[in-house]
Amino acid sequence: MSLASKEAFSKLPQKLHNFFIKFPPRPFAEYSEKPSTIVDPKFNPFLPNKNPETGKWHGAKYSLRRSSDLFKMARKFGIQDLLPPMPKKFYEEKYNNKNWMRGVLTQKKQKWERELPEKLEAREDAIAKMDDIIAAARPRYKRQLEKKKKREQTWF
Amino acid sequence: MNKRYTLPTFETAQLPVVPAATRKNNYERGIAPGDLVYITEGEKKGTVTSVFHYNPSNDAVLVANVTEKRITPKTTWVENQNSHYVDYPSYLPMSKVKLAGKDKDDEGKVSYVVADEIVLKDKYYDDRYKRWLPKRFVKHHSSIEIPWPNPPSAFEDDALSTQEPTVFEKTYELQTIAKAPVPKAALNQLRNPYSKHKKRVLSELQARRLNSPEMPLSVEQKIYLAKQASKPKKTYTNLSEEIKDFIGDKMAQHINSIDNPAMLAHLEALSRAKVPDFEKTIQNIEDESK
Numbered sequence: 001m002s003l004a005s006k007e008a009f010s011k012l013p014q015k016l017h018n019f020f021i022k023f024p025p026r027p028f029a030e031y032s033e034k035p036s037t038i039v040d041p042k043f044n045p046f047l048p049n050k051n052p053e054t055g056k057w058h059g060a061k062y063s064l065r066r067s068s069d070l071f072k073m074a075r076k077f078g079i080q081d082l083l084p085p086m087p088k089k090f091y092e093e094k095y096n097n098k099n100w101m102r103g104v105l106t107q108k109k110q111k112w113e114r115e116l117p118e119k120l121e122a123r124e125d126a127i128a129k130m131d132d133i134i135a136a137a138r139p140r141y142k143r144q145l146e147k148k149k150k151r152e153q154t155w156f
Numbered sequence: 157m158n159k160r161y162t163l164p165t166f167e168t169a170q171l172p173v174v175p176a177a178t179r180k181n182n183y184e185r186g187i188a189p190g191d192l193v194y195i196t197e198g199e200k201k202g203t204v205t206s207v208f209h210y211n212p213s214n215d216a217v218l219v220a221n222v223t224e225k226r227i228t229p230k231t232t233w234v235e236n237q238n239s240h241y242v243d244y245p246s247y248l249p250m251s252k253v254k255l256a257g258k259d260k261d262d263e264g265k266v267s268y269v270v271a272d273e274i275v276l277k278d279k280y281y282d283d284r285y286k287r288w289l290p291k292r293f294v295k296h297h298s299s300i301e302i303p304w305p306n307p308p309s310a311f312e313d314d315a316l317s318t319q320e321p322t323v324f325e326k327t328y329e330l331q332t333i334a335k336a337p338v339p340k341a342a343l344n345q346l347r348n349p350y351s352k353h354k355k356r357v358l359s360e361l362q363a364r365r366l367n368s369p370e371m372p373l374s375v376e377q378k379i380y381l382a383k384q385a386s387k388p389k390k391t392y393t394n395l396s397e398e399i400k401d402f403i404g405d406k407m408a409q410h411i412n413s414i415d416n417p418a419m420l421a422h423l424e425a426l427s428r429a430k431v432p433d434f435e436k437t438i439q440n441i442e443d444e445s446k
Contacts, residue, residue, distance in 0.1 A: 002412050005404030011411070011427040012403060014434035020403070021392050021437055028399055076423060078410025079403060 012077070019070055025082035033085045044084045064088060171214040171247055182210035186255065186274050186292050190305030193219060193253040194270040204256050204268055208245070216247035255292070257302040269300060391444045392437055 003011075012020075023029065023045055031044045038049045038058055045061035062070065064087070071090060074080040089097055108114075126133070135141045182188055191207045200222055209218040226244035228237075257269040275298075276290035284307055294300040313319070331337060338346065348354075358366070373381070395403075414420055 003408040005401050005408050007404075008408035008411060009400050009404030011407065011423065013426050013429060014431040015429070017395075018431060018434040018437050020395060020399070021441075024395070025399060025403060027402070073426065076426065077407050079406050082403065082406070 013073060016070065016074055016077070016079070020082070023084060025079070026084070027082075031084035046084055046086055060087075171216050171249060173213060174215050179212045180215075181212055183287075183289060184276075185210065185212070185215070185250070186276050186290070187217065187250070188304055189308050192256040192258055192268070192305075193217065194256045194268070195219070195222070195248065195253055197252040198222075198248070204270075211247060214247060214249070216249045217253060218245050219248055219253070222246055222248055255302060257300075269294065269302070271295070271300075271302060274302065392441050393444075394441055 023031075030042050032040065032042045032047075033044070035047045035057075036043050036049055037052045039052060040049070043049045046067045048057050048060050050057050060067070067086060068088060068090070071080055071083060071086055071088075074083055075090070088094075131141075131145060135145065187193075187207060187210050189207055189209055192204055193207055194204050195201055203221070205220045205222065207217050207219050211217070222245065223243040224246040226242060227240045228242055228244065230240070255271045255274055257271070259267050259269055261267070271294040273295040275293045275295050277293065278291045279288045280291060281287070282289045282304060285304070289304055292302045292304070294302065411420070411423065414423075
């Protein structure tokens with residue numbers, strides 16, 4: 001079953017229809033992304049706007065709750081992009097732009113746990129360079145090393 | 157020191173006081189004047205005597221034949237007393253006595269049952285005391301009941317006393333709001349039907365007093381109201397066909413991609429929901445077009 005555009009429009013909920021009469025959909029009307037003045041033709045009904053005459057701020061025409069209702073309903077019909085820009089994010093967008101807490105991203109751990117990889121690395125390093133370190137501290141060790149090299153058996 | 161060797165004094169031995177919260181009256185304690193008790197300590201140890209009085213504040217009893225020699229000041233002398241030095245009844249704490257019951261067998265031989273402890277249970281109405289009393293049993297022997305004694309001063313009717321049936325005779329009936337105290341026909345004679353307080357119409361002065369005056373508007377308010385009135389009325393226009401098609405296309409594209417029948421049913425229900433504000437908006441558009 002495929003719907004024609006007229007049929008589909010008849011399924012537009014009254015709530016959204018009412019909103020679009022008052023604030024036409026996006027490509028046909030522009031809305032500012034930021035709070036502006038109430039006399040601005042581009043003013044966004046989801047954001048607070050200033051009265052330039054009195055200098056007072058008017059609260060958003062549609063509260064966060066009402067705007068969320070509109071967005072979620074519009075999303076079900078696939079027309080969420082036609083609404084003016086929202087101050088709030090929803091679903092995947094909200095999750096992806098989430099400001100995670102530092103502790104959630106990287107665990108602090110205990111001090112020994114934090115220092116363990118460095119410590120192991122230093123240990124490996126010391127074992128690898130063991131002969132040089134001993135030779136530096138005890139010069140006679142070089143002769144012992146030479147003897148050892150001579151005595152070393154090979155397969156041939 | 158033994159009391160026998162002390163000199164008699166005015167002072168009385170003070171028994172320990174029972175705290176008010178734990179005090180019991182003699183019925184709760186299971187003892188009444190006229191009861192027999194067995195004395196377990198002191199000079200009269202081993203004797204059975206009768207109780208005169210129970211003192212709840214000291215948890216002690218006055219019993220017959222337990223007295224102490226006391227010097228009494230003259231102000232407290234009773235009739236026919238001619239010496240300061242008298243036998244004075246003394247209190248025995250309840251810990252030094254045990255309740256006893258008298259029993260007579262068929263041959264008339266009297267024997268006593270002494271209860272180490274008693275248990276109070278099963279309330280019954282005692283006609284002699286004219287009150288509800290618990291039954292007293294020897295602890296762990298629920299078959300041995302020690303009945304309450306006869307009250308020492310049973311009331312006896314005399315020539316001047318009122319008879320019991322006379323007391324219970326009902327001679328007065330309580331008046332209720334269900335029945336008016338004054339007959340309806342007599343009300344007009346008691347009250348003034350033309351009283352000024354019964355008029356249903358207020359005079360001008362009264363009305364003015366009852367209603368607060370309307371506050372005059374300030375200059376700023378008047379300016380504001382004039383500005384509001386001069387502003388054009390907010391009007392709406394219906395969505396153009398172009399916009400309708402645009403929205404319809406987007407919706408059709410989205411709805412056609414949905415397979416879930418439950419989701420389609422949900423969208424159907426959403427699109428059928430009525431909104432009162434929408435009707436107002438449509439009304440506004442219609443009014444404007446006229």
